[in-house]
Amino acid sequence: MNRIRIPSLNVLLAVFLSVAPISIAAEVRPADAILIEAEDFAEARTESDDFARPQRYPEASGRTVLLRIFNKGTLHYRFNAETSGTYSVWVRYTRRMDKRVASEVNGKSFNQMTSATNTKTDKRDIWRWGQLSRAKLRKGENELVIHPSPWKIDCLLITASKDYIPNDATELFARERVLSESEQRMMATQTAPLVPDFLEDFPNYELPEWFDAHRVQLHTRLGPPFMRRDPERFLKPGKWFKEMGVKVFSRHIVSGNEGAWWPSEHGAIHDMAVERNVAREIIEDAHSNGLRIIAYYRHIEDEWAAVNHPDWRCVDPDGKPIPGTRGTNMCMNSPYADLVLARQLELVKLGADGFYYDSVHMPRSGCWCDHCREKFTTMTGLEHPGSVDMDNPVWHKLKEFNNYTIARTFANWRKALHAENPELVMVVGSNLWPCLSDKHMDHRVFQILDCHKTEFNKGTVYRSPSALWSFPSDFRPMELDVRLGFGFDVARDATDGRPAHVWAHRIQAESHMLAATAGMVGHGCIANVDVRESRIPDDNFKSSFAMGERVSPFLKGTKPICHVAILHSEQARDRDGLDHRKVWRDTLYPMYGAYHVLLRDQIPCGFIFDSQLVQREFRGIQNIFVPNYGNLSEDLKSALSDFTASGGKVILNKPEWKWHTDAGWHEAVKQFRSTLNYQGNSVQAHGGNEKMHLQAFSTEDGKQLTICLMNDFSWVQVGGKGEEGFVEGDNQQSLANQPDPCKGVRLRIPGKPSRVFEANSGKELTWSAEGVDIPEFQNLAVIVAQY
Secondary structure: OEEEEOOOOOEEOOOOOOOOOOOOOOOOOOOOOEEEEOOOOOEEEEOOOOOOEEEEOOOOHHHEEEEOOOOOEEEEEEEEEOOOEEEEEEEEEEEOOOOOEEEEEOOEEEEEEOOOOOOOEOOEOOOEEEEEEEEEEOOEEEEEEEOOOOEEEEEEEEEOOOOOOOOHHHHOOOOOOOOOHHHHHHHHOOOOOOOOHHHHHOOOOOOOHHHHOOOEEEEEOOOHHHHHHOHHHHHOOHHHHHHHOOOEEEEEEEOOOOOEOOOOOOOOEOHHHOOOOHHHHHHHHHHHOOOEEEEEEOOOEOHHHHHHOHHHEOEOOOOOEOEOOOOEEEOOOOOHHHHHHHHHHHHHHHOOOEEEEOOOOOOOOOOOOHHHHHHHHHHHOOOOOOOOOOOOHHHHHHHHHHHHHHHHHHHHHHHHHHHHOOOOEEEEEOOOHHHOOOOOOOHHHHHHOOEEEEEOOHHHOOOOOOOOOOOOOOOOOOOHHHHHHHHHHHHHHHOOOOOOEEEEOOOOOHHHHHHHHHHHHHOOOEEEEEOOHHHOOOHHHHHHHHHHHHHHHHOOOEEEOOOEEEEEOHHHHHHOOOOHHHHHHHHHHHHHHHHHHHHHOOOOEEEEEHHHHHOOOOOOOOEEEEOOHHHOOHHHHHHHHHHHHOOOEEEEOOOOOOOOOHHHHHHHHHHHHHHOOOOOOOOEEEOOOOOOEEEEEEEOOOOEEEEEEEOOOOOOOOOOOOOOOOOOOOOHHHHHOOOOOEOOEEEEOOOOOOEEEEOOOOEEEOOOOOOEEEOOEOOEEEEEEEO
16 A cells, blocks of 8 residues: 655644625634645555645645545545534535545544535536534544545635634635735736737738638548548548538548648658548548638647657656647747648648647647747746746746747748638637636737637636636626627637637537527637538538528628727736636626626627737727726727727726626626717617627628627537437427527617618518617527618
């Protein structure tokens, strides 16, 4: 049996200043309370090398939680009590199943914690306090033993009080971190300029019509295994995609860290491509069926490069290679970036219409290779941080340097690839960026992207061990449909209003497909719907592609109208980056709150970002809502002054607007609404269902206004498990959540259009100054006003 010992036990005896509790019997933590971090066990007795592993977690007390406690073994905690008596032992935990927890105190067994219920929601950690036992303690040293259970634990609290019930507001986050002057200066320093020089290479970019005019596209992950077991499906799926109504599709050309699927002059070649040009056959099959093909190119891992050029690998602080999900991560600060570009240029010459870049582009935690160390110090004047430490301002600067590396790399690739084919489209993934809980990638890269790739549910992942700022569990919950819309709109607006490419996978039922597609398209995005390879061709997709072809002509070439724009200032957010609770309270939650109000009031809204604000890209905005004005640089404040001088209105969030609390929410909503300068001749809808969404778009010449009305789409199943996924009728409860059709909608349309019609149904509508009555619809109504 292995015995793992911790040299010193960090047992904290402290009384924290209380804040307004959520639901507690006693308002102040008792003076006798003992707080023990879960990772500070005295001993772990186990036969497993993977038992009781600490993991960094922003929402944890001490920023660390303990996991892998389900293997055989016991955790032993030793602590001192000032007096003997009966004490309550509390634990902060999260788990995926209901199960009792066994423990011992001074040799006496307990099985009291029957309320250790499932706290997982949509794969996110929801933390809860549970009473582990009521046990007799002796004066002096005591021992608590916890037996294995499938959970994560954060900390333990022991008190003689019978009435005290701990909660996050009083126990963990009642205090804010006070930064030193040097930390404040470091967090306020910009690693890269708000508007890098490379942005000048891509002014006023417009997407090519072949891409922009088809707002519903297909995605498939046909990879090398299909070449062996079903070569026709692998090499010649074009005829089946055409039968489904597809015009544009994305598919694998490099799936992982394998060699090229064509006879490349750079790096390794896949076995199947030694005697044939597989990539050429796939591309020609698409074109022969009248389809455009976007090549999924897995660029972050490459086995040949990792073996032959070990100095190109990303390494951790100990110099060990950083693993990706499909091989070793390769560094974009090394010559590896040139290898990837050379191979992409070969694919452009073979006829690829675009590239699809998945994954994180650089490790989220940073890279410690010699290339990064040298360039980081040259760029910032700082020494490379010695570890991954979210409490270290220098590590935050490394994250920003990482983002600049990504932006510079894609800017270089884009310049070279567009020179070869100006109509080529680069679709670039952003990982967790739309959910705002991390700073991997930033506004600089999105402005130079052709298209921002995200995923249907990505904007809802607010709690994650990998997130830098996990959503505080005691904050007011956010509504699912609002979070989905938020994710779509920030992804769209970060690329100057160009449609985001939203991947939605394993949606098999036609009703779910239509609702999800309506939500993505209606928010001005491209619905990138994933078909299961074994179901090609799938008739469930046909109605969504047909709907896309009906409405896409009236969305192509348009830009979103933002009567109210919410400033997404990463600069303001990052200055508070050492305190995830402050980040959410002062910057992120006010953004969500304002967006929630505007969405529910059916007012066209969106987002403006630091680099766009500095460049005065106001895009017809009437109001700009600013969550954290005090954290803005003088450049951003000057831009806001210019916006006001041009006739716009700046709305500053106020400290007394407690958006994140149940008690403060309604007052914040009321005060925010009272500040809006919303002109009477602007677009606005009334009626319909409570969760109906509205977004509006206009052509540059102002001769066409397109207004999308979407019924609630948050009920759909996305990412279902199993080879066949979800099929119609499998889940009656889910189908029962489908909302009633939207009816009784009246839409105010400004000006006096010469023609108004609904593009999805083809119905002509009658305009009047009082408003246009919209016919009943189930998923999507696209109102087109022509002037």
